[in-house]
C-alpha cells in the first residue's frame with residue numbers, strides 16, 4: 062500500500078468550514094475523560110487543545126480529587142467530576158447520566174487510572190452506541206477494548222510502548238516494517254491507528270499517511286495529551302477518523318515546529334497550546 066506524506070494541501074481538505082449562521086454546539090462538542098492523583102495535567106492539556114482546535118464546547122471529566130485544580134486552570138473548561146479516584150463502574154454510570162445530549166466526540170485515557178477494566182469497556186461501548194466518535198489514548202489502550210471498536214470510526218493513538226501493550230508487538234525500527242505493522246492492525250481491528258514517534262504513522266488499513274517531524278523538542282511529556290485533544294476536536298467536526306487523526310498530528314507538529322524555532326529544546330506542552338490557533342488559522346474556511 063502506498064504511503065502519502067502529509068502536506069498542508071492534504072490537511073486543508075480535512076478541516077471543515079464553519080457556517081456563518083452556525084449556533085453554539087454545531088462546531089463540535091467534545092468529552093475528555095482522564096487524569097488521576099499523579100497525572101492531573103494530561104486531561105487539561107487535551108481539553109484546551111480540543112477547544113483551541115476550533116470546537117464550541119469541551120466537557121472534561123476527571124476524578125473528584127482533581128476537580129478543583131482542573132476548574133482553576135480555565136473557565137473555558139466544563140468539568141464533570143468522576144465520583145471515584147479511579148475509573149469504576151459507578152463512576153462511569155454517573156458520567157453517562159451527566160453527558161450532554163449531542164456529544165460529537167470523546168477522547169479517553171490520558172493520565173487516567175482505571176480501577177475496573179469493565180468500567181472502561183462499558184464507557185467505550187456506551188459512547189459508541191451513541192454514535193460518538195472516539196479517540197483512545199494511554200490507559201485506555203488495552204487489548205480488551207479492541208473487540209468493541211471494529212468499524213466504529215475509532216482512532217487509537219499509541220506511542221511505541223502502548224502499541225506493544227495493545228497489539229502485542231513492538232513497532233520495529235525499520236520504517237517500512239513499522240508502516241506494515243500499523244496497517245495490519247488497523248485493518249485487522251477496523252480502526253485508525255496513529256502510531257506516534259519522530260515520524261507519526263497514521264493508517265486505517267487502506268490509506269496510510271506519514272508525518273516526519275524534525276522536532277525532538279516534542280519528546281517532553283504532554284505532547285501526546287495535546288495530540289489526543291486535537292484528534293477529538295477534529296473528530297467532532299470532520300467525524301472521519303483517518304482524516305481527523307492525520308490533520309491532528311500535522312497541526313501538533315506545526316505547533317511543535319514553531320515552538321522549537323522559538324524556544325529550542327526547552328518546550329513544554331503548554332507552549333504547544335498557545336501556538337495551535339496560529340498554525341490552524343490558515344486552514345480556516347467560513348461559508
Ligand SMILES: NC(=O)C1=CN([C@@H]2O[C@H](COP(=O)(O)OP(=O)(O)OC[C@H]3O[C@@H](n4cnc5c(N)ncnc54)[C@H](OP(=O)(O)O)[C@@H]3O)[C@@H](O)[C@H]2O)[C@@H](O)CC1
Pocket residue numbers: 099100101102103104170171172173199200220221222223282283284285286
Ligand atoms: N502532566 C501530566 O499529567 C502528564 C501525564 N502523562 C500521562 O502519563 C501516563 C504515562 O505516560 P507514558 O506513556 O509516558 O508512561 P508509561 O505509561 O509508563 O509508558 C508505558 C511504557 O511504555 C514505554 N514507552 C513509553 N514511551 C515510549 C516510546 N515513545 N517508545 C517506546 N516505548 C515507550 C516505556 O517502557 P520502557 O521504555 O520504560 O521499557 C514505558 O514504561 C499517560 O497516561 C500519560 O497520558 C504524560 O503524558 C506526561 C504528562
Ligand SMILES: Nc1ncnc2c1ncn2[C@@H]1O[C@H](COP(=O)(O)OP(=O)(O)O)[C@@H](O)[C@H]1O
Pocket residue numbers: 219220257258259260261274275276277278279280281282283284285286287288313
Ligand atoms: N523524537 C520526536 N520527534 C518529534 N516528535 C516526537 C518525538 N518523539 C515523540 N514525539 C511526539 O510526541 C508525542 C508523544 O506522545 P506521548 O508519548 O503519548 O506523550 P505524552 O503521553 O507524554 O503526552 C507524539 O505526538 C509524538 O508525535
Ligand SMILES: [Mg+2]
Pocket residue numbers: 198199220285286
Ligand atoms: Mg501519551
